[in-house]
Amino acid sequence: MTEKNVPTTTCCNTAVASEAGTRVQERCVTPPVDIYEKENDLVVVADVPGADKDSLDIAVEEGVLTIQAAAKHTAPGERVYREFEPVNYYRQFQLSDKVDIDKISAALNNGVLTVTLPKAEAAKPKKVEVKIS
């Protein structure tokens, strides 16, 4: 599984109105991820704080897994001090043929997204017992 670089122009095609009004917010960040392998699955864990289920968009197209999400402001009132801005999350990964694309599942829990990519039958470890006669 390798990370895919995308030209910035295709980044964040979800239009999110900025504070100023109708301007499209074009900035987006790459969420940090952990990827690990289990016996039958490949698991991608990404930190996407501020994103909710509705704003999350996960898709596989032409063997490329795309994770997209938009974080929203939760606090009302006037800004006094700022260290971060809720922006869009965007990241793509090139999948190998060994992933069963139809069975990909995802869960969002406390701002952590877990995408489970089951391995195709052909890629699963097989044990062949050889009988000794």
Added chain:
Amino acid sequence: MTNWNVLNEMEDLRREINGIFNSVFANGRLPRRTTAFLPGYSTRSYPLVNLYEDANNYFIEALAPGINPEKLELSITGNILTLSGEKERIQDEVKPASYLRSERAAGRFTRSVEVSGEFDSAKVEAHYRNGVILVVLPKTEKVKPKKIEVKVS
């Protein structure tokens, strides 16, 4: 640029300068690296916070994904709010060799935030949603804006 405010910018600058002094000269020692567990963020404070204010409340928003809300602790001393908790490790049993990429990190954190005005510490509320902590600090009557009616005589 509608929300640009000179006073806000000055307040930001004050905090940043205070932060530098606190980190470099605290107890005459070297800066404390409290968040060494976060790769790439090691010299920064964790979690990142935003501070907002309206007529009745202060709001602190902190970016902290993957925390068990039961283990999140908030304490208040004077006008300093301290957030502490633990970003949990992946629950699955994973052999170190099975990691293909490891960018997220886990560990304990503590962050103190100074609020410039007075608030009622007994009525402070905290919410945790989608990995963002929102703390609502109700202002005391003293710092709330007051309306004064002008009498026409």
